[in-house]
Amino acid sequence: MIRQFLVWLQDQLGKGAGDTAQSWSQDLLGSLNFWGLIEGTHLLSLMLFAGTILFVDLRLLGFTLQRTPVSVVSRRILPLTLAGFGLMVVTGLALFYAKPLFYYHNIWFRAKLLFLVLALINIVIFHLRAHRNQDAWDKMPRPPTATRVLAALSLLSWLLVITMGRFMAYSWFDCGKPIPHWVNVVQECQASEHGAVDAADIAAIGGKAP
Amino acid sequence: MTKLNLAPFVLGAALLSAAVLGVQSAQAHHAFAAEFDAKSPVLLRGKVNKVEWINPHAWVHLMAAGPDGQVREWMVEGGTPNTLLRSGIDRNTLKPGTEIIVRGYQSKDKACAPVCKANGRDVAFPDGRKVFMGSSGTGAPKDGADPNDK
Numbered sequence: 406m407i408r409q410f411l412v413w414l415q416d417q418l419g420k421g422a423g424d425t426a427q428s429w430s431q432d433l434l435g436s437l438n439f440w441g442l443i444e445g446t447h448l449l450s451l452m453l454f455a456g457t458i459l460f461v462d463l464r465l466l467g468f469t470l471q472r473t474p475v476s477v478v479s480r481r482i483l484p485l486t487l488a489g490f491g492l493m494v495v496t497g498l499a500l501f502y503a504k505p506l507f508y509y510h511n512i513w514f515r516a517k518l519l520f521l522v523l524a525l526i527n528i529v530i531f532h533l534r535a536h537r538n539q540d541a542w543d544k545m546p547r548p549p550t551a552t553r554v555l556a557a558l559s560l561l562s563w564l565l566v567i568t569m570g571r572f573m574a575y576s577w578f579d580c581g582k583p584i585p586h587w588v589n590v591v592q593e594c595q596a597s598e599h600g601a602v603d604a605a606d607i608a609a610i611g612g613k614a615p
Numbered sequence: 616m617t618k619l620n621l622a623p624f625v626l627g628a629a630l631l632s633a634a635v636l637g638v639q640s641a642q643a644h645h646a647f648a649a650e651f652d653a654k655s656p657v658l659l660r661g662k663v664n665k666v667e668w669i670n671p672h673a674w675v676h677l678m679a680a681g682p683d684g685q686v687r688e689w690m691v692e693g694g695t696p697n698t699l700l701r702s703g704i705d706r707n708t709l710k711p712g713t714e715i716i717v718r719g720y721q722s723k724d725k726a727c728a729p730v731c732k733a734n735g736r737d738v739a740f741p742d743g744r745k746v747f748m749g750s751s752g753t754g755a756p757k758d759g760a761d762p763n764d765k
Contacts, residue, residue, distance in 0.1 A: 437697045440670040468622055503670070574645040574671075581729040602728055 408596060411505040434503040443503075447496035451567065454489030457482050458563060465556035467547030474543045508573070510580045510597040512588055517569035524562035531555045583607040647720075651734040653756045655721040657682060659689055659733070663713045668696045668706065675738070675748070677715065681731055691717050691735040693748040703746045704738070714741050717748075720756075 419429030433440060463469040464478045501508055508514040535552040542548045548556075578584050580592055581599025583606075588594075594601035647653070661679035673693040680686045693699050709715075716739040722732035735748040 434670055435668045435696060436670070437700065441695060441697065444671070466622075468620075575649055576645075577650070582724070583726050583728050599729060607726060607728065 408506070408509060408593075411509050414502065415505045430502055430505065433499070440500075440503060443496050443499045447493060447500060450489045450492035450496065452489075454486055454493055455563060455567060457486040457489065458559070461486065462556045462560045465548055466553050466560075467545075471546035475539065475548065476543050506597070510592045510594060510599075511573060512578050512592050513569045513573040513575075515591065517566055517573070520562050520565040520569060524559065524566060527555060527558050527562060531559070647734060650722055651720045652723045652725075653720055655682070655725070657689075657717075657719055657721050657733050659691065659717045659719070661686075661689075661715070663709055663711050663715060664688065665711055666706070666709050670695050673699055675709065675715075675717070675735065676730070677717070679717075681727070682721070687727055688730040689717075689733060690730050691719055691733045691748075693735045699748060702748065703744075704748060708740070709738075715739065719749075 415430045416428055419432070420426050427435070460469065461478060461482055464471075464473070464475055470478055531552075535548075535555055542552060547553070576582075578588050578592070579599070580589070580594035580597040581602060583602045583604040584594075586603045586605065589601040589603060659677060659679035659681075661677040664676040664678060666676070667674040673696050675691045675693060677689055677691070678686055679689050681689070693704070694702075699705070717733070717735055718737050718739075719733040719735040722734075725731075737745055737747045737749075739745040
């Protein structure tokens with residue numbers, strides 16, 4: 406279902422007539438400047454996003470800006486975080502659009518989405534739990550344990566999102582390469598256009614592909 | 616009474632080391648050494664099958680004999696389409712069927728599955744013209760041949 410939609414998105418949407426016609430997705434991937442601009446913007450806004458959320462989380466952990474109430478830190482810094490996040494989502498979607506099937510069958514991308522969802526769930530929990538009685542600990546140099554745990558989880562999940570994103574640039578586990586069986590399963594390589602090749606099978610026939 | 620809080624320093628040190636590692640790997644889109652073997656130079660001679668003009672790296676596909684003498688399909692990594700255009704390679708100079716000689720380095724995994732992979736250093740055309748196809752500073756061995764390599 407999802408895969409079929411992505412095939413259409415990558416190969417069909419925006420495709421004109423003629424032998425050399427390309428879809429919009431393929432045009433974007435092959436563009437001389439646009440793709441690089443989007444990728445550059447994605448990485449630069451990461452600094453704005455991650456750099457500012459770091460300060461908020463460190464304040465919640467009680468490590469920095471201890472004399473400034475949490476509400477003041479949030480009011481000043483979170484708009485910047487949101488702006489960074491908005492840019493990341495827009496440019497991230499565009500980068501995904503340029504190569505949807507590659508990312509769909511990519512273990513790093515799947516892990517990144519997983520940690521992204523965990524980070525977002527963490528935000529919801531923060532608002533339902535810690536945020537409700539914020540008046541009680543707003544001025545504390547070191548907020549209560551529950552709040553600090555949520556801040557640590559936030560920091561950890563965003564660091565993992567970023568790390569997984571970084572590893573997407575490497576092709577060690579691309580579908581079609583001899584890779585461990587479980588990676589083939591996680592990436593659903595069998596359904597990909599490159600198929601699934603188990604490293605163990607290749608080793609069994611002497612290390613070279615037929 | 617001041618109690619020395621070590622946590623910020625520990626965290627700071629961790630972030631600093633992460634930043635140093637990050638800078639090292641950010642010198643290129645991906646580090647040459649992560650995927651390619653500087654000790655496995657290859658010289659590939661054959662006709663262009665197809666060229667994928669895609670970001671962040673273009674791929675030139677050709678049928679050529681590898682180090683073992685067997686003719687297989689090779690895909691050779693170049694710079695971005697923009698980098699290639701600026702060094703003088705475009706859709707018209709690298710049409711399917713063009714006879715080329717590519718110098719490069721084979722991937723670390725030499726399984727050749729699904730096809731053999733290499734990082735392209737330069738490409739020579741039938742008329743003798745030779746152009747660089749990698750983006751400079753990818754970590755490929757410096758042999759002085761690339762005027763942009765410092």
